[in-house]
Amino acid sequence: MEIQTFILAGTIRYCERHRNYTATQLSACSFAPEDAKFPFCLTVNWLLVLAQTNRYASEPVTLRFHTVDSNNNKIAGPAGELIGSFAYGQKFQTKQGEADFTFPSPGDYRIDFFTGDSIAPVYAYHIEVTSEGFNPPP
DSSP states (O other): OEEEEEEEEEEEEEETTTTEEEEEEOOOOEEOOTTOOSSEEEEEEEEEEEEOSOTTSOOEEEEEEEEEETTTOOBOSOOEEEEEEOOTTOSEEEEEEEEEEEESSSEEEEEEEEETTOSSOSEEEEEEEOSSOOOOOO
16 A cells, blocks of 8 residues: 555545545644644644555555654654555545644644554654744734
8 A cells, every 4th residue: 555645734625527636735834722722632634645556455544643742752642543445446545534633732743644553654744833823924
């Protein structure tokens, strides 16, 4: 099993007519809780495109994620897991859903994604969590 694409997205739409997905990838990864209270839980859409080498097998699909404090590399929030399997006869499969990430306090974080039992992340997203809203410079 191979990950073709994995994105955290602001929005994801499926077009039935063309049988494809359109996703707006997160471009500004700076977030703040509206009420300035911590721990802060952030729900984010995800889109995953997978490929398997043998379309006549039903390979399991496991994607795990950890929220990590970028300053000390320690796990900062509860781990999550996305589990599924390929349908028989499919070479490619697209999955989408939502994931919840918990941040204990303001700071710089990383979301590490792992496949199966791997110990090295296959994807990492860097996220800044502030106590106040993001204000770009003038």
